[in-house]
Amino acid sequence: MDEICDMYSLHFIYVAIAPELRSRERNRNIINELLRSHKKYLDGRRSPAYDGRKGMFTAGALPFTDREFVVKIANDPERGNQGEKEFKVTIKCAGAANLYMHSLKQFLAGTYPSQDRFSHKHLDIRILIVALNGGEDISATTFYKAQPVIDFALDYLNMNIRDAYSRFDQDGTRVSVVQYFNRQYSYSLKYINWPCLQAGSDSRPTYLPMEVCRIVKGQRYSRKLNECQVTRMLRLARETPEERENSILEIANENNYGNDYHAREFGIGVTNQLALVDARVLPAPMLKYHDSGQEKVCNPSIGQWNMNNKRMLNGGSINYWACLTFASCVRLAEVRTFCKELVRVCNSIGMQITGEPCVRIRQERQDHLDAAVRDIHRQSAEFLSQQGVIGQQLELLVIVLPDANATVxxxxxxxxxxxxxGVITQCCLARNVQNVGGRNTVLEDALHRRIPLLTDMPTMIFGADVTHPPAGEDSSPSIAAVVASMDWPEVSKYKCSVSSQSHREEIIADLFTEVKDSQNRLVYGGMIRELIESFRKANGSYKPGRIIFYRDGVSEGQFSQVLLSEMDAIRKACASIEEGYLPPVTFVVVQKRHHTRLFPEDHHARDQMDRSRNILPGTVVDTKICHPSEFDFYLCSHSGIQGTSHPTHYYVLFDENNFSADALQTLTYHLCYTYARCTRSVSIVPPVYYAHLAASRARHYLEEGSLPDHGSSSASAAGGSRRNDRGVPVKPLPEIKENVKQFMFYC
Incomplete structure (x- = not known):
């Protein structure tokens, strides 16, 4: 834990480096050289803390408010550059604040009058106790291998080297790249038929021969890894909790933060011991299964259980199904055997499936995928018509994919x-098929209405998430997804609504919409309204009397903006359904991207650990490392499998339902046992999990060629007409068929 020493003044300095660089390391080298070579101008007693971008902090004033410096720094020889390069560094004093020890101590104790803010004339600083408990953790990521571009193209891109981009215009004269490099740099290219790299913009292209380019070290790979790479990454980064704790302590000792000159400058003392926090373990819920099974109630053990001797509570039924295989390595007879076993197992656990498919099981070539799927859908429709089944269609299509290229x-x-x-599909690689409709299990206390602030009145639980395109894609829209429970009081079946919005926009735009029709009348819509109306239909016209909204993907700096915008949308959506309808709302942000880790106090006490030697599922911490006056907590709701468990941080931004800490923590933990995909408690509350799955599924709709122009699947006209900040229309999502949306198709 960090100890705050005497510190009275904090100054924020704006830094601009020209020409601008992307590398934080390079920026730090420039600032370090500036501090060394211009020490007399910067007050040699100061040791500024620099963030590698635009911000620098000092514990005291500089002798000027605005000044420019020229810094010369050696070029990086690995980039093929020699000599020195000159940079212009502009430093401006942007603000200052006085920090008073007695106020700071009051804040940490939770007794400061203004609760969460120190206000100053020039600088408004929000001090969080989390920031003062200097968290240390170990992260792993992937980097490009430093090598010539030619080697990269041959080894990883499987490029067929051929002539490309061989000529361009120079001063109105058509010249080849070979001629240009010969004239301009007296350099004779060796591989004259190899393609060039396009390093400029589309309007002003710059062509560079591969042989003069290198991939330099230290460049992070931010795109999605394939399955083999993920497996290798996990294997390399995996550490038991005890190993991870020792690694963190070792790093702390090696870096000797207690004697760090920046820490001393700001009056901060750092100890090399982990903080000891109080925790408690919440009891697991009792799970209810169907009365026809041998085991009607299940008490999970350390966050897990199995389906032996149990039957699904409401397993659903499938009368019309078909199977199609594109796996040439699997014989048709093996697929038939698999389907028979699938039917047997599903029926044994309470999911009723007819024994034979509508049409014969077919094996098709992979390059005929679209045509084969359409054809089996047509054949099934013809079969049902011949059988006199009116208004019914194929309910499930099982598709067997090859292990290789399945994601394609x-x-x-x-x-x-x-x-x-409008068909539910189940893609499988081996013996893995999941349920369609129905519910595996529910919380027994929900059936008996024994869960406070959930079962006493119709309650709707929402989960929301926004997923963004991968790094490097600057035009694809972000995808927002909202799911909501439909089955009160069990809260285990969720319907979803998805929508596209501006690139990397975090606030969900389509929660509530209003547009004017041809008669100039207001028409209300949006994701919240759509889901509340679905809830009414599913629950005998009851509107939810209480809303619990779990929101993923929000960083601390966006709390206020997201809360104000999205709470306003929820309010407007409710009011548009019925005048005066304003159910109380609890708005909870769910955060997984943090570096807080919780370890057992004694790594040899088996009663404090699960099988992977992680803390027990149900462990909750709401003191010391949490905010001293606000409503937040860390919950480890799952049993670790490998490595070190990652607790989830829940931050309550708004609570009209007046939850006690114990009530909300217990509800959140118990919901983690209702995830439909597995018989384990999961690490984040399921509605958030489902929202992420729905958003990821919707991105597949965008990535498959041109899309029909009929708006977003949240039934909002705004989705198709919205424009991004550059005035470009946001690509809408195709409409999801209504019969598909009735099921948890995304799960």
Missing amino acids: FYGRIKRLCETEL
């Missing part, structure tokens, strides 16, 4: 079946 076909299948054909 997955998105195409989901988009085709869910937005065009």
Whole structure:
């Protein structure tokens, strides 16, 4: 834990480096050289703390408010540059604040009058106790290998080297790249038929031959890893909790933060011991299964259980199904055996499936995927028509994919079946098939209405998330997804609504919409209204009397903005349904991207650990490392499998339902046992999990070629007409078929 020493003044300095650089390391080198070579101008007693970008802090005033410096620094020889390069560094004093020890101590004790803010004339600083408990953790990520670009292209891109971009215009004269480098740099290219790299913009292209380019070290790879790379990454980064704790302590000792000159400058003392916090372990819920099974009630053990001797509470039924395989390595007879076993197992656990498919099981070539899926859908419709089944269609299509390239076909299948054909699909690689409709299990206390602030009145639980395109894609829209429980009081079946919005926009735009129709009348819509109306239909016209909204993907700096915008949308959506309808709302932010880790106090006390030697599922911490006056807590709701468990941080931004800490923590933990995909408690509350899955599924719809122009699947006209900050229309999502949306198709 950090100890605050005497510190009275904090100054924020704005830094601008020209020409601008992307590398934080390079920026730090420039500032370090500035501090060394211009020490007399910067007051040699100061040791500024620099963030590698635009911000610098000092514990005291500089002798000027605005000044420019020229800094010369050696070029990086690995980039093929020699000599020195000159940079212009502008330093401006942007603000200052006085920090008073007695106020700070009051704040940490939770007794400061203004609760959470120190206000100053020039600088408004929000001090969090989390920031003062200097968290240390170990992260792992991937980097590009430093090597010539030619080697990279051959080894990883499988490029077929051929002539490309060989000529361009120079001063109105058509010249080849070979001629240009010969004239301009007296350099004779060796590989004259190899393609060039386009390093400029589309309007002003710059062509560079591969042989003169290198991939330099230290560049992070931010795109999605394939399955083999993920497996290797996890294996390399995996550490038991005890190993991770020792690694953190070792780093703290090696870096000797207690004697760090920046820490001393700001009056901060750092100890090399982990903080000891009080925790408690919440009891696991009792789970209710169908009365026809041998085991009607299940008490999970350390966050897990199994389906032996149990039957699904409401297993659902499938009368019309078909199977299609694109795995040439699997014989048709093996697929038939798999389907028979699938039917047997599903029926044994309470999910009723008819024994034979509507049409014969077919094996098709992978390059005929779209045509084969459409054809089996047509054949099934003809079969049902011949059987005199009116108003019914294929309920499930099982598709067997090859192990290799499965992800290539997955998105195409989901988009085709869910937005065009209206068919639920289950893609499988081995013996893995999941339920369609119905519910595996529910909380027994929910059935008996024994959960406070949930079962006493119709309650609707929402989960919301926004996913963004990968780094490097600057035009793809972000995808917002909202799911909501439909089955009060069990709260285990969720319907979803998805929508596209401006690139990297975090606030959900389509929660509530209002547009004017042809008669100039207001028409209300949006994701919240759509889901509340679905809840009314599913619960005998009851509107939810209480809303609990779990929101993922929000950083601390966005709390106020997201809360104000999205709470306003929820309010307007409710009021648009019925005048005066304003159910109380609890708004909870769910955070996984943090570096807080919780370790057992004694790594040899088996009663404090699960099988992976992590803390027990249900462990909750709401003191010391949490905010001293606000409503937040860390909850480890799952049993670790490998490595070190990552607790989830829940931050209550708004609470009209007046939850006690114990009530909300227990509800959140118990919900983690209702995740439909597995018989384990999961690490984040399921509605947030489902929202993330729904948003990821919707991105497949965007990535499959051109899209039909019929708005977003949240039934909002705004989705198709919205423009991003550059005035470019946001690409809408295709409409998900209504019969598909009735199920948890995304799960």
